[in-house]
Amino acid sequence: MSLNGKVVLITGAGRGIGLGIAKCFVQQGASVIVTDLDGAMTRAAELELGENAMGLVADAASQEAMRDAVSQLMARYGKLDVLVNNAGIGGPTTQFDEISASDSAFLSMSDAVWDEQLMFNLRTAFSSSNAVVPHLSQGGSIVNIASIAALGPTTSLPAYGAAKAGVVHLTKTLAMELAPRRIRVNCICPGLLWTRAWELLTTQMQANQPELANMSLRQIFETVVAEMTPLGGEQTPEDIGNLAVFYASDKARMITGQVVAVDGGISTK
Numbered sequence: 001m002s003l004n005g006k007v008v009l010i011t012g013a014g015r016g017i018g019l020g021i022a023k024c025f026v027q028q029g030a031s032v033i034v035t036d037l038d039g040a041m042t043r044a045a046e047l048e049l050g051e052n053a054m055g056l057v058a059d060a061a062s063q064e065a066m067r068d069a070v071s072q073l074m075a076r077y078g079k080l081d082v083l084v085n086n087a088g089i090g091g092p093t094t095q096f097d098e099i100s101a102s103d104s105a106f107l108s109m110s111d112a113v114w115d116e117q118l119m120f121n122l123r124t125a126f127s128s129s130n131a132v133v134p135h136l137s138q139g140g141s142i143v144n145i146a147s148i149a150a151l152g153p154t155t156s157l158p159a160y161g162a163a164k165a166g167v168v169h170l171t172k173t174l175a176m177e178l179a180p181r182r183i184r185v186n187c188i189c190p191g192l193l194w195t196r197a198w199e200l201l202t203t204q205m206q207a208n209q210p211e212l213a214n215m216s217l218r219q220i221f222e223t224v225v226a227e228m229t230p231l232g233g234e235q236t237p238e239d240i241g242n243l244a245v246f247y248a249s250d251k252a253r254m255i256t257g258q259v260v261a262v263d264g265g266i267s268t269k
């Protein structure tokens with residue numbers, strides 16, 4: 001599935017799923033622009049990905065920052081074919097203690113935490129798409145990264161789930177908006193991946209559940225995976241990247257507005 005000559009922008013790609021997606025695109029011959037909030041991680045990702053990569057520090061939730069990133073990549077590559085809206089925060093936010101101190105994440109959630117979750121997990125997709133769409137090539141593609149939390153309720157993550165459900169809806173709206181330009185918009189809902197997001201979630205679980213005190217964070221994660229996943233294993237960033245590459249390729253030329261869970265069957269239960 002060669003993507004030779006394609007130019008791909010991936011937000012939040014300094015580490016985790018975004019970096020894994022970037023590796024998959026580079027393997028298929030694409031040039032990749034990785035953006036992230038964190039300068040050191042952005043630079044490290046650029047070096048790891050090699051000569052076909054460019055790293056830019058940019059807030060995916062800022063149209064202005066993303067427009068600046070687009071003008072920089074246009075100066076180097078002259079076009080943009082694919083946007084992957086990956087940036088997000090999966091775990092607890094800066095108000096970690098506030099949430100973990102209560103049995104109800106919903107009742108203990110402040111307006112500030114709600115707004116923060118919506119900004120990181122939904123506005124990122126809106127602002128980045130808004131800045132990028134005018135420059136996307138005809139026949140290009142947008143891939144949104146939502147979550148299985150978008151597909152059903154998770155009482156511990158009410159704002160995150162609502163934000164990711166918004167990403168699913170935005171996918172369908174943009175798919176209709178951009179169809180006349182032959183730009184396709186699709187969505188991936190990842191399941192359980194051992195990234196920084198789950199390190200934070202397992203830290204929160206351990207703080208709330210004394211019976212987990214003697215387990216490592218990784219062991220807690222593996223227990224969750226074993227309990228939840230019909231196929232019996234965690235997903236990897238490359239599992240997500242493989243579908244992103246397919247969505248972006250000509251093999252998917254008649255696929256738009258679609259949402260696929262890469263979750264080992266979790267969302268089927």
Ligand SMILES: NC(=O)c1ccc[n+]([C@@H]2O[C@H](COP(=O)([O-])OP(=O)(O)OC[C@H]3O[C@@H](n4cnc5c(N)ncnc54)[C@H](O)[C@@H]3O)[C@@H](O)[C@H]2O)c1
Pocket residue numbers: 011012013014015016017018035036037038041058059060061086087088089090120121124145146147148189190191192193194195196197198
């Ligand atoms: N890890 C999982 O199990 C899981 C499951 C479902 C969905 N997801 C989603 O996958 C995506 C990637 O998550 P991850 O697990 O790799 O998390 P991660 O925390 O390891 O990586 C997220 C990256 O995004 C960057 N980022 C966050 N906000 C940003 C912004 N406004 N602008 C630019 N960069 C920003 C961070 O600096 C970080 O490098 C997120 O959207 C997350 O919600 C993750």
